[in-house]
Amino acid sequence: xxxxxxxxxxxxxxxxxxxxxxxxxxxxxxxxxxxxxxxxxxxxxxxxxxxxxxxxxxxxxxxxxxxxxxxxxxxxxxxxxxxxxxxxxxxxxxxxxxxxxxxxxxxxxxxxxxxxxxxxxxxxxxxxxxxxxxxxxxxxxxxxxxxxxxxxxxxxxxxxxxxxxxxxxxxxxxxxxxxxxxxxxxxxxxxxxxxxxxxxxxxxxxxxxxxxxxxxxxxxxxxxxxxxxxxxxxxxxxxxxxxxxxxxxxxxxxxxxxxxxxxxxxxxxxxxxxxxxxxxxxxxxxxxxxxxxxxxxxxxxxxxxxxxxxxxxxxxxxxxxxxxxxxxxxxxxxxxxxxxxxxxxxxxxxxxxxxxxxxxxxxxxxxxxxxxxxxxxxxxxxxxxxxxxxxx
Amino acid sequence: xxxxxxxxxxxxxxxxxxxxxxxxxxxxxxxxxxxxxxxxxxxxxxxxxxxxxxxxxxxxxxxxxxxxxxxxxxxxxxxxxxxxxxxxxxxxxxxxxxx
Ligand code: SF4
Ligand code: SF4
Numbered sequence: 001x002x003x004x005x006x007x008x009x010x011x012x013x014x015x016x017x018x019x020x021x022x023x024x025x026x027x028x029x030x031x032x033x034x035x036x037x038x039x040x041x042x043x044x045x046x047x048x049x050x051x052x053x054x055x056x057x058x059x060x061x062x063x064x065x066x067x068x069x070x071x072x073x074x075x076x077x078x079x080x081x082x083x084x085x086x087x088x089x090x091x092x093x094x095x096x097x098x099x100x101x102x103x104x105x106x107x108x109x110x111x112x113x114x115x116x117x118x119x120x121x122x123x124x125x126x127x128x129x130x131x132x133x134x135x136x137x138x139x140x141x142x143x144x145x146x147x148x149x150x151x152x153x154x155x156x157x158x159x160x161x162x163x164x165x166x167x168x169x170x171x172x173x174x175x176x177x178x179x180x181x182x183x184x185x186x187x188x189x190x191x192x193x194x195x196x197x198x199x200x201x202x203x204x205x206x207x208x209x210x211x212x213x214x215x216x217x218x219x220x221x222x223x224x225x226x227x228x229x230x231x232x233x234x235x236x237x238x239x240x241x242x243x244x245x246x247x248x249x250x251x252x253x254x255x256x257x258x259x260x261x262x263x264x265x266x267x268x269x270x271x272x273x274x275x276x277x278x279x280x281x282x283x284x285x286x287x288x289x290x291x292x293x294x295x296x297x298x299x300x301x302x303x304x305x306x307x308x309x310x311x312x313x314x315x316x317x318x319x320x321x322x323x324x325x326x327x328x329x330x331x332x333x334x335x336x337x338x339x340x341x342x343x344x345x346x347x348x349x350x351x352x353x354x355x356x357x358x359x360x361x362x363x364x365x366x367x368x369x370x371x372x373x374x375x376x377x378x379x380x381x382x383x384x385x386x387x388x389x390x391x392x
Numbered sequence: 393x394x395x396x397x398x399x400x401x402x403x404x405x406x407x408x409x410x411x412x413x414x415x416x417x418x419x420x421x422x423x424x425x426x427x428x429x430x431x432x433x434x435x436x437x438x439x440x441x442x443x444x445x446x447x448x449x450x451x452x453x454x455x456x457x458x459x460x461x462x463x464x465x466x467x468x469x470x471x472x473x474x475x476x477x478x479x480x481x482x483x484x485x486x487x488x489x490x491x
Binding site for chain 1: 396397398399400401402403404405406407409
């Protein structure tokens with residue numbers, strides 16, 4: 001077998017994520033297959049079957065049970081992993097709160113897929129945007145390489161003793177999950193050096209039985225526990241920046257921390273996007289720059305904790321900004337737009353527009369992003385649906 | 393152990409936080425009808441039913457020699473699953489007067 005050291009090959013986003021989990025030395029995987037996530041857990045199952053990965057694989061009857069299993073094993077101090085998508089994630093909703101409320105640093109992959117009805121299996125971030133208030137950190141990946149690396153960085157950040165919150169790492173359905181790109185499988189020894197074994201400060205101990213997340217009252221510490229989660233989410237910002245920088249130094253990557261800025265130094269207009277739409281937008285920025293247009297891109301990597309300060313400082317000198325969301329918050333524009341509006345309120349007077357694009361996997365083309373730029377430049381502001389058909 | 397975040401963990405076992413504090417209805421087994429099938433024991437989500445031997449009042453002599461279910465009211469949260477599952481309908485659920 002070829003040495004894994006700096007092994008560069010071509011693989012799908014889902015395979016990359018499976019390698020990420022393997023490199024992170026997860027010891028328990030529990031999952032229920034759902035399109036387009038299935039090939040992640042299939043790959044991990046075959047790794048275990050072929051003795052390439054020393055982990056226990058627990059088959060369950062639903063996503064709710066998959067996460068419940070992971071919550072339990074993590075509570076026993078075992079680094080655990082699961083992956084899901086769309087309706088599977090919605091089915092986990094209750095367990096998402098158990099994971100974060102019990103302060104378990106679980107990392108889970110989510111392949112962003114539309115929510116029905118009608119049934120639709122294509123890219124759409126509504127599934128995870130629906131879970132933004134569950135106390136999980138959220139990372140939106142742009143490439144297969146980032147999808148692999150984020151699993152490793154994710155455990156490092158989540159397991160930090162000042163954070164101890166779970167993290168979900170996203171891939172856009174099919175655009176990353178089933179599309180092959182060159183990916184470097186990290187050297188295991190370097191990953192071991194970057195990411196030590198899980199050392200949970202409160203794991204289950206048979207000798208000293210304790211009550212885990214059992215019961216609390218209005219006069220107890222319930223409210224304080226919730227506030228502490230908010231405080232930790234805030235503390236996580238610095239830790240994300242630190243750990244991303246350490247990863248970059250170790251593996252020669254150039255990831256931004258909470259956000260990535262592209263050609264924003266002298267930009268008059270900013271496009272803000274997450275996931276793979278940001279890739280197309282970056283390409284459009286280059287096209288427009290060649291034409292002399294002063295436009296830049298802000299890619300939001302972390303939606304939770306939300307990078308308010310970073311976005312605020314990036315938008316200080318722009319004339320207008322447009323936020324592209326591959327999801328919609330019914331009656332209030334895109335979720336990213338809503339977040340930024342509340343972050344800017346009273347601090348910055350920059351016209352901000354919401355662009356809903358690519359819902360249910362509809363293509364977000366170069367032309368669409370060029371149109372968005374034209375709208376920004378001509379002073380339009382409001383909420384717009386991009387590339388929707390005339391409905392009779 | 394340095395605690396840098398708050399974790400909802402009780403330093404004592406749940407043995408000392410019995411779920412009876414949640415109960416508003418109390419199950420009672422009518423032993424003279426109970427056939428000792430142990431279905432109630434199997435379904436109780438809180439393991440609040442114990443298996444005992446002894447001389448609880450039984451419908452007949454043969455059954456009297458068998459092990460019988462006994463509800464541990466310290467842990468019974470009053471969900472009523474046992475009453476629902478009992479094939480002999482010999483578990484009564486009644487509102488409890490809080491002492
Ligand atoms: S009422 Fe519920 S908790 Fe109590 S003994 Fe019956 S099944 Fe168990
Ligand atoms: S289910 Fe009913 S009959 Fe069976 S052991 Fe329990 S109380 Fe007795």
